[in-house]
Amino acid sequence: MFRIGEFAQIAQVSGRQLRFYDQLGLLQPAHIDQQTGYRYYTTRQLPRLNRILALKELGLSLEQIGPLLKDEISPTQLRSMLTLKRAQIERSLQEEEARLRHIESRIAQIDKEGKAEDLDVIVKSVPPMPFLSLNCACESMDEVVRMVRTVAAEGSRQIKPGLRDRLMVVARNDVDSEKLDLDIGFSLTRPSNVSVRIAGDLVLRASELSAVETMATIVRPGTNAESHTSFSAVGRWIEANHYEIAGACREVFLEEITGPPGFEGALVEIQFPIRKAA
């Protein structure tokens, strides 16, 4: 019969831990003095405690361990618990590895360039959303800019605020042909079949933007002139983290476009659908 301190020393755990396990019913003392409340343990309880510790080492929670201590537990049940846990560990291993690559690429970037530009790339998922857009194949960036401003202006005027959500540009990057093949329009707060006529034969038509589960995004402040740095930041990030581009890039205008041409102040979120590289 040992008091809790000595038993704790033998088993290399803390007294607090033993009291905790007692409280959870995982390991009850062999005897409790009714007068003093002192817990007394015997060496016969060491195997049980060690089994608890061993299962804990495997990553199981104390709650999961409880049932596994009963004698009538079958190897099959134990096996299935372990298999479950294995899957969990494999997942978390991959996450940790990703984190590690991630950090290493940041450190390398700091060493190389003196700063970490792509610190602001974050991964998110987007739900499907109704989209009211115009397809246009532009020849130049200037043409894109003019078209976006036109759509923005007409959209703001003709789509009622309760339906209109945010101005977006979606690349139809089938192949990087000479032309910029874009969908320019507004996401909607709810499905709708309206169409909006702009300047003659240009019409915004309803469609749906599909959901994307993993999307590398960056919020870019400032002018178009600097946009390439944001794009390259995302590109580096994607490469450094072993992803690859898996779809059409989107640009979401987070603010209404106001002021002089060029979108100088507008915050834009650039979104790249990605998937883990093979």
Next chain:
Amino acid sequence: MFRIGEFAQIAQVSGRQLRFYDQLGLLQPAHIDQQTGYRYYTTRQLPRLNRILALKELGLSLEQIGPLLKDEISPTQLRSMLTLKRAQIERSLQEEEARLRHIESRIAQIDKEGKAEDLDVIVKSVPPMPFLSLNCACESMDEVVRMVRTVAAEGSRQIKPGLRDRLMVVARNDVDSEKLDLDIGFSLTRPSNVSVRIAGDLVLRASELSAVETMATIVRPGTNAESHTSFSAVGRWIEANHYEIAGACREVFLEEITGPPGFEGALVEIQFPIRKAA
């Protein structure tokens, strides 16, 4: 100006999270209505929020992230934080990998043998401790048993209880020669220079058992006849978990030896110093 819900939706975080970051001072709303307490956010705060999320993704705690958001933070400081974190992740990666190997070996064992025997092997570290022992090279297990019982009996009689701790047998496994080269004696609760004479020329002399940082241990109940299964369980465990034996095996008698010869009821902890295999 967005209310918290819309801003949360844009940034793909929960409102609770934004309030929490506000409370920590990580991200304060652009404006708070003094009448209603409503928080209002603008797109200008998205970059800061994204930086928080990105750093969190790297595994930094919110507390660590706080200072990194200040503009005057130098890339050097950032680099050192990241390097620190990298080391942490590398450690936890190794632990997870060990856990995974561990689990897989258990699953394999269940599949092969229908049960998991080495579930009770646990790793601990032991501090250095004073030791009062007799070296003896025995020819047979019978001789070992007799000698251990003699030492146990004499030790119990001659070493005062306050000083005497536990009966131990330490293998001097220089090479596995024919003879069993053992130290048999008692660990002591404090350093001492006493020596104890047993039966003529046999004398227990004081020494010190060195500390061992990683020790694979198992508690074996029952008779010597079954001891080999415990040894082999530890052996399999060591192999499956990519360790190797790194020193002399110890056996610690967790109970006083009483009753008829053979240690039938005595619980013994077997300890193997181990190190990670190359």
Next chain:
DNA sequence: GCTTGACTTTGACCCTACGTCAAACGGCCA
């Protein structure tokens, strides 16, 4: 027998990074 110091008890609060729930109040649309 008494003192002293080491040990043990219960209880409470702390940690991360929020999720969940409740009661009360604000904003917006028909």
Next chain:
DNA sequence: TGGCCGTTTGACGTAGGGTCAAAGTCAAGC
């Protein structure tokens, strides 16, 4: 003006204990 959703603060919960406090116990030395 009612209804409905959104927002506020506050409290409580999570896993696995660590740490601390006040009060009671044990064993050894004198």
